[in-house]
Amino acid sequence: MKVFGEVIKKARNVRGLTLRELAEKAGISHPYLSQLENSKNNNPSPQIVFNLSKILEIPLEEIMTVSDFTDEMIYELRTYNDFPKELIEENKRLNEALELYIQMENYFFRGIGKCYLNENLRVLRKSKDITLTDLADSLEVTQGFLSHVETGKRGMSNKMISVFSDFYGVSISELLFKDLREDERELRIQELERELASLKGLD
Structure with missing residues (x-):
């Protein structure tokens, strides 16, 4: 599905959007979007394809024509597009x-399984370049509370978990049970690869 990633990346650059900006608009993480653009994830859901085509103003039919989608994927996209x-x-x-x-x-x-709540809260905050002070102000809680939560020194109410879920734009399921550090590592690897390529270009 290489062409799909290329189409999305080109349209994003034309519109002057960063990975983070487009990811937030599409309701996905920026490491996941990076994987799509670089053909490291070949199984986007119909909803994600539809959302990206809408945000980037690319006709869905055009995406289906140029992308290496399977017949099953094209059927799902058309069904999704026609469904209320x-x-x-x-x-x-x-x-x-x-x-x-x-x-x-x-x-x-x-x-x-394992709960990754504490680790994920730290990863999400750092991925958005938010300090503990700014986050505390935004959520109207203390820095001490946030610090203890991120280090696993105290628990949280269901209501507070829901607040974090809404604030970071991830589902409660992902917040609790998906290891988002994997996304962080993948993004860091890609950043190092770009830096290395840039250094080689200076030789």
Whole structure:
């Protein structure tokens, strides 16, 4: 699906958007968007493709024509495009709730999996270049509370977890049970590769 990433990257650059800016508009993480643009992730959901085409003002048919999508993916995209968006959003919320329920049941009652809440809060804050002071002001909590939460020295209420989820634009399921440090490492590797390529160009 190499062409899809190239189309998205070119359209993003034409519109003067950074990876972070486009990712925030599309409701995805910037490391994930970077993977799409560099063809390191070949399985975007129909919703993500649709959102990117809308934000970048690229006709969906054009994306399907130039991209190396499978017939199944094209069918899903056309179905998604024709389906009432309010039902899609409702179904998305139901799927996220079901996924969260299963993960919580596995973690709390079966001892399966790991909770990454504390680590993810730190990763998300640093990825957005937000200081503890600024975050404390935005959420109207103390810096001490945030510091203790990020280091795992204290827990949080369900309401506060929901607040962090909304603030960072990630699902509660991702916030609790997805290791976002992997995204951080992938982005850092790509940054180092670009720096190395730049240094080689100076030789």
